[in-house]
Amino acid sequence: MKSVVIVGGGVVGLFIAVRLAKAGARVTLLEAEGEHADVFGPGASIAAAGMLAPLDEAVSAHTALAFESYDLWRHTHAGTPWADGVRFDGGVVIAKDEVDAYGYERAASQYGRRARTLSGSDFRRRTGLHTKVGGAVFLEDEGVADPERVLSGLAMEARALGVIIEYHQDVANVTATAALTNEGRVYEADLIVLSPGAWATDKLKAAAPALARVTAGKGHLVSVTLASELKPNLHGAGFYIARRRQDVVIGATMEPGRYDRRVERAKVDQLVAAARLVLGDEIADVGRAWTGIRPMSPDGWPMVGRSGEVLVAAGHSRNGWLLAPVTAEIITAYVFGADIPERWAALSPDRFNEKPKNP
Ligand SMILES: Cc1cc2nc3c(=O)[nH]c(=O)nc-3n(C[C@H](O)[C@H](O)[C@H](O)COP(=O)(O)OP(=O)(O)OC[C@H]3O[C@@H](n4cnc5c(N)ncnc54)[C@H](O)[C@@H]3O)c2cc1C
Known part of the structure; x- marks a missing residue:
C-alpha cells in the first residue's frame, strides 16, 4: 500500500487526501492551523468566494481542464458529507x-x-x-461551493476513508520520504505532497523549487x-x-x-x-x-507534478476551488505511477523552466 504525507489542509490538500484514500493509499495530512479555520486565518480556501466558474478567466490552453474539474465537482458531490454545500x-x-x-x-x-x-x-x-x-x-x-461547509465536509469524508488529519503540525522541512515538524515530529511515507498555498517557507522552497514561483x-x-x-x-x-x-x-x-x-x-x-x-x-x-x-503562479494556472524529490500542488491562483478536483486526479496518477495525459502534464511546474536554446 502506498503511503503519502500531504502538507497543507486547504481545499487542494483535502481534495488530494480524499482522492488518494479512495485510490487505496494510506494518507496523513499535516496542517499548521487548527481544525476550525475562519476567514481571518492564513488559508486562502476558507476566505474565498468558492465560485466554480470555468469561463471566468480568459480562454487559454488549460480551459478544458477547468471544465474537466467542474465536471468532477458535479459527478462526485452526491452522497458526500459536503453535498449540501455546493450549488x-x-x-x-x-x-x-x-x-x-x-x-x-x-x-x-x-x-x-x-x-x-x-x-x-x-x-x-x-x-x-x-x-x-x-x-x-x-x-x-457554473456553480458555487460554500467554503466553510465544504472544507469541514471534506475533512469528515477524508477521516471516514481512513485519512489521518493532524492539525497544529507546522512542517519545517521535508525530504523525499519524510516531513519534519517544528516540534520535532517526523512523519515518514513513500511520497510527500506539498500544498501549502501561499505560505511555503524557504526550506520547503529549497525542497521543491516550484514553490519559489508562488x-x-x-x-x-x-x-x-x-x-x-x-x-x-x-x-x-x-x-x-x-x-x-x-x-x-x-x-x-x-x-x-x-x-x-x-x-x-x-x-x-x-x-x-x-x-x-x-x-x-x-x-x-x-x-x-x-x-x-x-x-x-506566473501564468495563473496551478503547478501540479514533481518538483525536487516531492510532488507539489500549488499556485492555484484565482481558481483553487474550481481546480481542486482535477488537481487531485493528477496527483493520484503521479502517486500510483499511472500515465499522465498531455493535458495534465501541461500543468507540470517544469513549464516555467528555461528551455535549452537551439545550438
Ligand atoms: C478573496 C478570494 C476569492 C477567491 N475566490 C475564488 C473563487 O471564487 N473560486 C475559486 O476557484 N477560487 C477562488 N479563490 C482562490 C482559492 O481560494 C485558492 O486558489 C485556493 O484556496 C488555494 O488552495 P490551497 O489549498 O492551495 O491553499 P490554502 O487554502 O491557503 O491552504 C494551504 C494550507 O497549508 C497550510 N500550510 C502552509 N504551510 C504549511 C506547513 N509548513 N505545514 C503545515 N501546513 C502548512 C496553511 O495553514 C493552509 O491551511 C479565491 C481566493 C481569494 C483570496
Missing part, C-alpha cells in the same frame, strides 16, 4: 453589448457547453433583478444582503456576486504581492460601488468584509 445554478455574465455576449456564447460552445444570450426580460427572469443591461449571457456550467495575490470580499432571490452567480464589470449556502458575497479585488490581511475600506467601497451600478437598491445591506491571500 449548480449557472452564471450570468453582464456583457458590454450583444457582440460581447455572443463572444461568451461562442467560447462556451467551443468546449461543448451550453450558453444562451439573454434578452432584457430573460435577464430579469433569470436573475430576479430589475436592472436594464446592454447584453447578458447565461452559462449553464507569489501572493491579496483579495477582498464583502458579504451583502440582497432584496431579490438571485440564484446564479452574477459577473459584472469589476465585481461578481455569489449566493452561497449561508450568505451572499461580492468579490473580489486583486492586490498582487501583498501578504497582509488588513481590510482596506476603499477597496471594499469600490467593490460595492461597482455592484451598485448594476444592482442599485437590490443591495439592501452591506455586511462584514475580509481578505484572503491567493497563491498565485
Whole structure:
C-alpha cells in the first residue's frame, strides 16, 4: 500500500487526501492551523468566494481542464458529507453589448457547453433583478461551493476513508520520504505532497523549487444582503456576486504581492460601488468584509507534478476551488505511477523552466 504525507489542509490538500484514500493509499495530512479555520486565518480556501466558474478567466490552453474539474465537482458531490454545500445554478455574465455576449456564447460552445444570450426580460427572469443591461449571457456550467461547509465536509469524508488529519503540525522541512515538524515530529511515507498555498517557507522552497514561483495575490470580499432571490452567480464589470449556502458575497479585488490581511475600506467601497451600478437598491445591506491571500503562479494556472524529490500542488491562483478536483486526479496518477495525459502534464511546474536554446 502506498503511503503519502500531504502538507497543507486547504481545499487542494483535502481534495488530494480524499482522492488518494479512495485510490487505496494510506494518507496523513499535516496542517499548521487548527481544525476550525475562519476567514481571518492564513488559508486562502476558507476566505474565498468558492465560485466554480470555468469561463471566468480568459480562454487559454488549460480551459478544458477547468471544465474537466467542474465536471468532477458535479459527478462526485452526491452522497458526500459536503453535498449540501455546493450549488449548480449557472452564471450570468453582464456583457458590454450583444457582440460581447455572443463572444461568451461562442467560447462556451467551443468546449461543448451550453450558453444562451439573454434578452432584457430573460435577464430579469433569470436573475430576479430589475436592472436594464446592454447584453447578458447565461452559462449553464457554473456553480458555487460554500467554503466553510465544504472544507469541514471534506475533512469528515477524508477521516471516514481512513485519512489521518493532524492539525497544529507546522512542517519545517521535508525530504523525499519524510516531513519534519517544528516540534520535532517526523512523519515518514513513500511520497510527500506539498500544498501549502501561499505560505511555503524557504526550506520547503529549497525542497521543491516550484514553490519559489508562488507569489501572493491579496483579495477582498464583502458579504451583502440582497432584496431579490438571485440564484446564479452574477459577473459584472469589476465585481461578481455569489449566493452561497449561508450568505451572499461580492468579490473580489486583486492586490498582487501583498501578504497582509488588513481590510482596506476603499477597496471594499469600490467593490460595492461597482455592484451598485448594476444592482442599485437590490443591495439592501452591506455586511462584514475580509481578505484572503491567493497563491498565485506566473501564468495563473496551478503547478501540479514533481518538483525536487516531492510532488507539489500549488499556485492555484484565482481558481483553487474550481481546480481542486482535477488537481487531485493528477496527483493520484503521479502517486500510483499511472500515465499522465498531455493535458495534465501541461500543468507540470517544469513549464516555467528555461528551455535549452537551439545550438
Ligand atoms: C478573496 C478570494 C476569492 C477567491 N475566490 C475564488 C473563487 O471564487 N473560486 C475559486 O476557484 N477560487 C477562488 N479563490 C482562490 C482559492 O481560494 C485558492 O486558489 C485556493 O484556496 C488555494 O488552495 P490551497 O489549498 O492551495 O491553499 P490554502 O487554502 O491557503 O491552504 C494551504 C494550507 O497549508 C497550510 N500550510 C502552509 N504551510 C504549511 C506547513 N509548513 N505545514 C503545515 N501546513 C502548512 C496553511 O495553514 C493552509 O491551511 C479565491 C481566493 C481569494 C483570496
